[in-house]
Amino acid sequence: MTNILIADDDIHVLNLIDIHLTEQGYKVFKAYNGIEALEILNKELCSLAVVDVMMPFMDGYTLTKEIRNLFNIPVILLTAKNQIEDKERGFHAGTDDYLVKPFEPKELSFRIKALLRRYDNNPDEYIVRIGNTIINKKSYEVKVGKRTILLPLKEFELLYFLMSKPMQVFSRDHLIDQIWGLDYEGDERTVDVHIKRLRERFSKLTDHFQIKTVRGVGYSLEVNRE
Known part of the structure; x- marks a missing residue:
């Protein structure tokens, strides 16, 4: 079973993604901030992280940089903003993909599958x-x-x-x-x-x-x- 980490301080978003991805056959680990997310990644072997930009204690950009430095997994950033500057900052932080809220859970699922295929076929594995x-x-x-x-x-x-x-x-x-x-x-x-x-x-x-x-x-x- 593929493990997915979801980091978002909005419990409704967490639960929505959890239900949808669990139905898709993934095992979901939920974190309410960046610090919790890193603690989970240090304990569990996750294949991908979905990270919200606006979180307490550690924002999504900082968390993405930490993940990129410590783990070889893809990252999808979630944000309520759709400004080019925010996207640029996200990609500079090391994100692999970007999804603007509100989004359809199916679209998130498509993007997760695409990234997992890309990493599976990548010699960087x-x-x-x-x-x-x-x-x-x-x-x-x-x-x-x-x-x-x-x-x-x-x-x-x-x-x-x-x-x-x-x-x-x-x-x-x-x-x-x-x-x-x-x-x-x-x-x-x-x-x-x-x-x-x-x-x-x-x-x-x-x-x-x-x-x-x-x-x-x-x-x-x-x-x-x-």
């Missing part, structure tokens, strides 16, 4: 970006700013897995299954060694993320939004 760090699963390259890094295969796969699922906690056994496979006969200390190497490599290169140890559980890649 192999690319994950957090802050100034970009990891490309096709070229097996990691870029931090202007610097390109080639990692040993298992280190790359471990970093890609963790960056693809930020703010989620994984046990050592789960990481072994995902990276080394079910038939791996080594022990969980292998994970610790690879995590240590990744920390040593990237702690001096970026402060946008760090791999945290969760005592008694395993590891989590945490994103720094400041």
Whole structure:
């Protein structure tokens, strides 16, 4: 099931979109402001975000910039305005599409489907970006700013897995299954060694993320939004 995030401080708009998209087979996560939206995105793997421009605490333009910096998902901006300046500001913020209120739910659905198809067919689906760090699963390259890094295969796969699922906690056994496979006969200390190497490599290169140890559980890649 495809997860869609809806961020709007108007409960009526939220409920209308929720009902329509749920009927279309999507799972909808609702946020009443930009801060709640980011909290959801850090916990749930969403495929697309629908963001209202006018929200308390963090407006839609700022939220769109944050999403563009931290996640590789398309964004549709909702606004009550139809001025060219507002559209320009939205696209400068990084939105993929723009929809003016009031709108027909069917039109929103059409636009969502079009964006999901575009992203599905886009080679960027192999690319994950957090802050100034970009990891490309096709070229097996990691870029931090202007610097390109080639990692040993298992280190790359471990970093890609963790960056693809930020703010989620994984046990050592789960990481072994995902990276080394079910038939791996080594022990969980292998994970610790690879995590240590990744920390040593990237702690001096970026402060946008760090791999945290969760005592008694395993590891989590945490994103720094400041």
